[in-house]
Structure formats: C-alpha cells, structure tokens
Amino acid sequence: MALLEVNDLEVYYGVIRALKGISFQVNEGEIVSLIGANGAGKTTMMQSVVGIIPKRSGTVIFDGQDITKTPCHKIVKLGMTQVPEGRRIFQELSVYDNLLMGAYSVKDQQQFKEDLEAAFARFPRLAERRKQIAGTLSGGEQQMLAMSRALMTRPKLLMLDEPSMGLAPILVDQIFEIIKELNEAGTTILLVEQNASKALEISDRAYVLETGCVTLSGTGKELANSPEVQKAYLGG
Amino acid sequence: MEVIVSTLINGLSLGGIYAMIALGYTMVYGIAKMLNFAHGDIIMVGGYTIFVAMAANNPLLAVLAAIIVCVVLGVTIEKVAYRPLRGASPLAVLITAIGVSYLLQSLAQIVFGSAPKMVTVYEFGSVEFLGTTMQVSSLVTLAVTVVVMTVLTLFVKCTRLGRAMIAVSEDRDAAQLMGINVNGIITITFAIGSSLAALAGLFYLLKAPNVSFTMGAMPGIKAFTAAVIGGIGSIPGAMLGGILLGVVESISYKITAIAPYTDAIEFSILILILLVKPTGFLGKKRREKV
Numbered sequence: 056m057a058l059l060e061v062n063d064l065e066v067y068y069g070v071i072r073a074l075k076g077i078s079f080q081v082n083e084g085e086i087v088s089l090i091g092a093n094g095a096g097k098t099t100m101m102q103s104v105v106g107i108i109p110k111r112s113g114t115v116i117f118d119g120q121d122i123t124k125t126p127c128h129k130i131v132k133l134g135m136t137q138v139p140e141g142r143r144i145f146q147e148l149s150v151y152d153n154l155l156m157g158a159y160s161v162k163d164q165q166q167f168k169e170d171l172e173a174a175f176a177r178f179p180r181l182a183e184r185r186k187q188i189a190g191t192l193s194g195g196e197q198q199m200l201a202m203s204r205a206l207m208t209r210p211k212l213l214m215l216d217e218p219s220m221g222l223a224p225i226l227v228d229q230i231f232e233i234i235k236e237l238n239e240a241g242t243t244i245l246l247v248e249q250n251a252s253k254a255l256e257i258s259d260r261a262y263v264l265e266t267g268c269v270t271l272s273g274t275g276k277e278l279a280n281s282p283e284v285q286k287a288y289l290g291g
Numbered sequence: 292m293e294v295i296v297s298t299l300i301n302g303l304s305l306g307g308i309y310a311m312i313a314l315g316y317t318m319v320y321g322i323a324k325m326l327n328f329a330h331g332d333i334i335m336v337g338g339y340t341i342f343v344a345m346a347a348n349n350p351l352l353a354v355l356a357a358i359i360v361c362v363v364l365g366v367t368i369e370k371v372a373y374r375p376l377r378g379a380s381p382l383a384v385l386i387t388a389i390g391v392s393y394l395l396q397s398l399a400q401i402v403f404g405s406a407p408k409m410v411t412v413y414e415f416g417s418v419e420f421l422g423t424t425m426q427v428s429s430l431v432t433l434a435v436t437v438v439v440m441t442v443l444t445l446f447v448k449c450t451r452l453g454r455a456m457i458a459v460s461e462d463r464d465a466a467q468l469m470g471i472n473v474n475g476i477i478t479i480t481f482a483i484g485s486s487l488a489a490l491a492g493l494f495y496l497l498k499a500p501n502v503s504f505t506m507g508a509m510p511g512i513k514a515f516t517a518a519v520i521g522g523i524g525s526i527p528g529a530m531l532g533g534i535l536l537g538v539v540e541s542i543s544y545k546i547t548a549i550a551p552y553t554d555a556i557e558f559s560i561l562i563l564i565l566l567v568k569p570t571g572f573l574g575k576k577r578r579e580k581v
Contacts, residue, residue: 107464127467136468143465145458155451156458160470208470 057116058083058212058243059104059135064113066096066103073099075267076113081212081245086238088246088254088275090288091264097247098140100264101216105137106130118211132160134211138218140247142201146190150181153189153200157207167207174203177233195226202233206242213237214245219253231257251288255279263288293423298545299538300420304429304494306537307436311491312514313521313529314443315484321460321524322480325384329368329391331511333485336395337361337492338502339403342410350413357489365485366478374474399504407503412496428497435494439487440530447526456480460524513540516561522574531572536560 059081066074074096081087091097102108104115106127114123122130145153154174158167175182178199184192189200198218205213215234219227227250235257238244248254255261258275263284271278278284312334319327337357344353372391376384415427447453458466459476467473495510496502513536521532536557543553564571 102464105468107467126472127464128470128472131468131470139465139468143462143468145461145465147457147461148454152454156454156466156469156471159451159455204469 056083057081058118059245060114060116061100061104062114062116064100064103064115065111066099066108067111068099073267074103077264077267077269078113079262079269079272081243083211083243084238084241085259086234086244086246086257086275088248088258088261089264090248090251090254090261090278090284092287093249094266095264096267097264098216101137101140101214101245101247105135105214128160131208134208135214136205136208136210136212137214138201138205138216140216140220142194142197144189144192144197144200144204146188148189149186150189150192150200151185153204154181154207157204160208166209170207170209174206178203194221195223198222198226198230202230206237210242212243212245214247216247217249218246219248219250227253251284252279255284293421294545296421297423297425298541300425300433301429302538302541303534304432304436304537305498305541306534307432308491308494308498308510308533309514309517309537310530310533311436311439311487311494312510313518313533314440314526315487316515316518317521317523317525317529318456318480319484320518321526322456323369323373323477324463325373325381326388326515327373327481327484328385328388328511328515329395330484330488331507331509331514332392332395332399333361333365333488333507334492334495334510335399335502335504335507336364337489338410338496338506339399339408340489341412341493341496342403342408342502345410345412353412354489354493357492358486361485361489361492362482365481365488369478369481374477396504396508403502403504405504407501407506409500410496410502411500412493415497428494432494432497435490439490443483444526452476452479513557516558518571520561520564520571522571525571525573525575528571528573 057080062078064074064077077100089097089100099108103110106125110123114121117133117135120133122133145156154171158170161167180196181199181203192200218230222230231253234244246254246258255275255278261273261275261278262269263271263278271281271283315330316327319325340357340360341353344356368391372387373384376387415431417424417426447456455471456476458469459471459473463473491510495506514533517532517536518529520535521528539560540553540557543556544550549556
C-alpha cells in the first residue's frame with residue numbers, strides 16, 4: 056500500500072519551474088531513493104512534500120490523507136519527518152535540548168524517555184555529550200543527532216536528504232547501516248542521495264531525477280545495472 | 292558619594308526601562324527576523340491606556356488594562372500587517388513597520404489631541420537610601436526590571452516553549468520539521484514584547500507624568516540603539532545594552548558641561564561600538580544561508 060503518493064508535483068521559484076510535474080510513490084516498509092545530480096530538484100522535492108516550500112500544483116497523499124495544503128508542523132504530527140540537507144541541528148542548544156525539540160509534538164513523557172534512551176543506546180556518543188552545545192559536535196556526531204532528533208516523533212516515514220554529505224567513508228557506512236536497521240524495525244524510508252551507488256544498494260526501488268523531471272525508475276538493482284545510470288551517476 | 296549613588300541608581304532604573312523595550316526589539320528580530328519600528332509606539336498606546344483607565348482611580352487595574360491592550364494590539368499588528376509579508380523582502384517589511392508606527396501616532400493624535408495629558412499613576416514619594424534621597428519609583432522600576440529579566444531568562448532557558456523560541460530563531464525550517472508552529476511562536480514573541488512595552492510605558496509615567504502621541508518615539512529609538520549595542524537578537528545583549536545606555540545617559544545629565552549633548556553622546560557610542568564590533572557586544576555572527 057502506498058504510504059506516500061506524490062502526483063504531478065510542480066514547484067516554482069519565482070518564474071523558474073524547479074519541479075516540472077513529478078510523480079512517485081513510497082510503499083509501506085520500503086526504502087525508496089531519489090538520485091540525481093546537483094540542481095536536479097531533489098531537495099526542492101523533499102521540502103515541498105513536507106510543506107516547507109509551497110506547491111504550485113499537484114497532490115501529495117500521505118497515509119490516505121491529502122496533505123497538499125497542510126502546513127509543515129501539522130504534517131510532522133501525522134508521522135512524516137525529515138532529516139534536512141546539511142543536518143540543520145540547533146547549534147545553540149545542547150544535544151539533549153535538540154532531542155527535546157525533536158519530540159516537541161510528543162505529549163507523552165514516558166514515550167519521550169523511552170525514545171531518548173533508544174537514541175542514546177543507538178549512538179552512545181550522543182549520551183556522552185548530552186549536555187554539550189550541539190554546534191561543537193563533529194560532522195558525524197551532528198548527523199547522528201539530526202537522525203535521532205527526527206526519530207523522536209516515531210515517524211512512519213523518515214525522509215533523509217543527503218545523509219552522507221561531508222562525512223568520512225567509515226561514517227557513511229555506519230549511517231547506511233543504521234538506515235537499513237531502522238527500515239527493518241518498520242520505518243519506511245525515502246532517501247535522497249548523491250552517493251548513488253550506496254543508495255541503490257540498500258533501496259527497494261529508486262527514481263532518477265533530472266532537471267525537475269523523473270526520467271527513470273525501477274528497483275534498486277535494475278537502476279544500478281542500467282547503463283544510463285552507470286554512466287551518469289556511478290562513474291561507470 | 293551621594294551623587295554617585297543616586298546617579299547610578301537613576302541610571303540603572305532608566306536602563307531597566309530601555310532594556311525592557313530593547314527586549315521587544317531583539318526578540319522580534321531574533322525570531323521573526325524583522326525590525327518592528329512600531330514597537331516604541333506600543334509604549335505610547337500603553338501610556339494612553341493608563342491615562343484612560345486611571346479614570347477608575349485604580350493603578351493596578353490601569354496597568355493590567357495597559358498590558359492587555361498592548362498585547363492584543365501587538366499580536367493584531369503582527370497578524371494583519373506583518374504576517375502577510377512573511378517571505379517578502381526585508382525592505383517591504385521595514386517600510387510597513389514604519390507605516391504602522393505613523394498610523395498609531397496619528398490615531399492617538401486624532402483621538403487624544405496634540406497636547407500632552409497629565410496622568411499621575413501613583414505617588415511613591417521618596418526615601419533616604421545609602422545617604423541620599425531617592426525616588427521610590429526609581430527603586431521600584433529597578434526591582435521590577437530585575438524580576439522581569441530573571442523570569443524571562445529562566446523562561447527561555449528552562450521551558451520547552453523557550454527553547455522552541457531559540458530553535459525558531461536559529462533555523463525556522465528545521466523548527467517546523469520538529470512540529471513547532473512557527474506562526475504561533477512569533478505570536479507569543481509579539482505578546483511578550485508588547486507586555487514589556489506596556490510596563491515600560493508605566494515606568495515612564497512614574498518618571499514624568501505626561502502622555503503624548505510621540506512619547507514612544509525617543510525611548511523606542513534609544514532602546515533600539517541599546518539592542519544593537521548589546522547585539523541584536525541576543526536577550527542578555529538587550530539587557531546589557533539597555534542598562535549601559537541608561538547609566539551613560541544618567542551620568543551625562545549630571546555633568547553640566549555635557550548634559551545638552553546627552554543624546555549625541557549615546558548615539559556616538561552606538562557608532563563607535565558598531566565600528567569596533569559590528570555585531571554588538573553579545574551578538575553572534577550568523578552564517579547566512581544561501
């Protein structure tokens with residue numbers, strides 16, 4: 056069943072048509088990735104789906120509900136959240152406070168405590184640094200914090216925008232490992248990546264985005280083996 | 292010695308008023324990313340509200356009325372004038388704010404006339420304090436300022452809502468992704484700023500019992516100066532800048548030779564500080580997002 060269904064989504068920046076009618080869907084339990092070069096519209100797509108950037112036309116259906124015009128903070132409460140590009144943690148707040156903000160819409164104290172412990176168990180580094188101001192964390196630690204913060208709402212759909220950006224290869228492996236674990240634990244994942252080979256390796260299905268259009272789609276394997284994708288994105 | 296003590300206490304209490312107004316500028320700037328040049332005129336509206344409400348001869352009721360009127364006004368201005376411009380160019384928002392300022396002043400002038408009105412809120416009298424005669428109202432102002440600042444600091448640092456305000460000021464989009472209602476936070480910010488402006492209006496009336504339609508202009512500019520000196524966007528910065536400016540003003544008035552140049556001295560300090568430290572004392576250099 057489709058958890059997220061995007062139909063004919065168009066987004067403009069002023070007069071520039073950044074997304075030219077994009078359609079795709081993410082089924083429950085899947086890992087789906089969107090790959091594409093810089094400027095293809097990946098981040099625009101992510102931000103418009105979640106309601107940060109206004110949509111010109113098209114529809115977005117999440118969990119059977121039309122969220123095309125729903126404001127971002129309400130979409131988050133419905134169970135969709137996002138780790139934005141560049142992590143965007145709150146630099147002036149402590150690690151703990153960042154996680155508290157992640158749980159802003161969670162009213163249940165018990166759930167918050169459980170999720171906090173789960174986050175610290177997943178990333179012991181964060182537990183060590185819980186009182187530290189987040190701006191002083193390393194890039195990898197910030198990515199861990201950004202992911203943990205997003206998970207505090209127990210999302211049905213977790214969207215990750217370039218989670219591997221700027222990280223050392225060993226950390227990239229760890230992040231992808233965790234994405235797989237989260238998926239196995241029942242979270243549906245929509246992944247945007249420039250690191251196409253890594254993304255396709257763990258994806259059930261994938262879409263290729265080029266200058267605001269979906270040009271190819273298929274299973275992760277199919278795309279990884281497709282000559283066009285190999286030529287353009289896998290350095291083959 | 293007595294002169295030093297009284298000058299200092301007067302300076303601190305005046306600085307407290309500036310700080311309270313400056314907090315409104317700085318919080319709105321930090322969270323809504325705009326300069327609300329109508330903020331000073333909220334003080335004036337508070338002053339007239341006290342003037343009208345004092346007909347009932349109950350100072351506490353009058354202050355309460357002023358706070359309520361100012362909060363409703365501040366929140367309404369944000370909804371009607373500024374919210375539709377969210378995402379518009381900063382210049383459009385700035386011009387709108389100046390327009391709102393003139394609108395409020397002109398309305399007050401139409402309703403209450405151009406001549407200042409006398410209003411005596413409460414006669415505190417004076418006391419002997421550390422060997423000098425002090426106006427009790429100055430001490431009350433100082434005490435209330437300390438309480439307000441402590442409460443505000445604790446609120447921002449220790450409550451969930453306070454931290455959500457920091458989150459919104461730092462990264463509005465990321466805050467939305469946490470499920471934080473950014474418009475709601477901005478409304479709360481305007482409400483806090485406006486209630487502080489109402490208090491500032493009260494303390495002005497305790498110092499000089501006149502209300503006029505331009506009474507908010509000078510304190511508004513001074514407090515804005517204080518906010519910039521302290522580092523606009525920074526709450527402790529606004530407190531520091533306000534107190535500093537108040538003390539400087541008080542000292543300058545005491546020295547006959549330079550008293551007429553007091554305003555010039557204060558604004559020169561602003562220019563000097565901006566030359567040496569463009570972000571103000573406690574302001575942070577923000578990474579501009581592209």
